[in-house]
Amino acid sequence: MLRARGSGRRPVMLAIAGDSAAGKTTLTRGLVQCLGADRMTAVCVDDYHRYDRAERSGKPFTALHPDCNHIDIMEQHLQLLSMGEPILKPVYDHSTGELVRPELVEPRDFVIVEGLLPLHTRMARACFDITVYLDPPEPLRHSWKVRRDCAKRGYTPEQVMAELDRREPESAAYIRPQRKHADIVVRFAPVAGRLDPPGTPLSAELLLRPTIDHPDLADVLDSGPAGTGADRTETAMHLRLHRDTDGRPVDALHVHGYVSPEESQVVKKAILEHLGPRAGTALSDPGVLGQLGDAGTSDPLAITQLLLLYHLLDADHRQAA
Structure with a gap:
């Protein structure tokens, strides 16, 4: 629902930053589906590119460079959204690399802003109100980008790897420094040393x-169904x-990532209990959390999304108090 102007409450704003193919869209999709599109507005700030793909090919910088983006307009629009x-x-x-007709965006109760x-x-x-940076290991991110750009954007693997090499100086200069400004830094990766x-x-x-108040996760770790003990949850x-x-x-x-569904359910239930009655009324479909599209589901992703939902609902609750 749209947040009524003059109500004294503004939308809760969440930023998800990260390099290309870091998983921002996957993380965002589950949040929108769980809270419901009627309560959440999702915005991608990559839409503020100054040049289309053909124009960028003749420029001395890539889409990651601030000069390749309308940063001033992005700032103005973020301010407007934050005020409702x-x-x-x-x-x-992204599929054609073209700038197309602009669209009207009206902020709902929650606004997720993701992008570079x-x-x-x-x-x-x-x-x-909440800021997140996605920080996968670079070799893993590169593999994700090759897979996505070849399947959805018409590139060859060689073209994608060449573009990654070209972008690396700007990734180091402009994308990765955002990590220090995040309340939560998320890294999806294999467990080192495990096969x-x-x-x-x-x-x-x-x-x-x-920088923000996180739920008391010590309670989550110490709780569990009778007879399982704390080790099961840990x-x-x-x-x-x-x-x-x-x-x-x-x-x-x-x-x-190797936990059983039964074990991860203990953790999910405990986080939902931290939300209290708000969880039952606010989360339209918790079952969509952790979905990876055609690649199945991920409990670590679901728990990450659930933690972010906690922060969104907690910030909204604080505004209402």
Whole structure:
């Protein structure tokens, strides 16, 4: 539903930043489906590309460079959305590489903004309640990009790898620095040192920075059905203290891909219980969480999405209080 103007409440804004083919759209899709399209607006800031694909081929920079994007218009539109105002958003068609007719976007209760540069400027970052950066290992991201761009965008593997090489300096200069501005850094990757059977979902590591209030996950780890003990839940998820890139200690939540559905369900149920009655009324279809399209489902993805839903609903609840 559209957030009524003058109600004193604004949309809850979530940013999901990351490099090309980092998994932003997959993560966003489950959130929209679970909360319902009638309550959530999804915006891709890659639509603010200044040039189409043909024009970019003659430029000395790639789509990752701020000069290749209308950053000033993006900032203005993010401010309007955060205040509950509609925007006329440009549209970039990834399948053709063309800029097409703009579309009217009206913010609903929740707004997810995903793309390459949503956290690039201070003004843009100020618009968000929750910020996320997707940080898969580069070899894994490269394989995802080759698979996607060859299947959906008409490239050859050689063309994709050449473009990745061309983009690398700008990834290092403009995309990866956004990581330091995220409340949550998510990395999907295999567990180092394990030889899991083919088809095992990737595990997830989530750095939970103290810039927002996270749910008390110690309760999740300590709880479990009678007779299972805490170790059963810790198989699915556990917290460890890590050193962030700046040397500061930060909680790292590990969600392993090799857990059984029964074990992961313990964790999902516990997070839902943290939401209380809000979960039953706000989440239209929790069963869609963790879906990977044709590649099946992933419990680490589902739990990651559920944690983000917690933050969205918690921020909305705080506004209403």
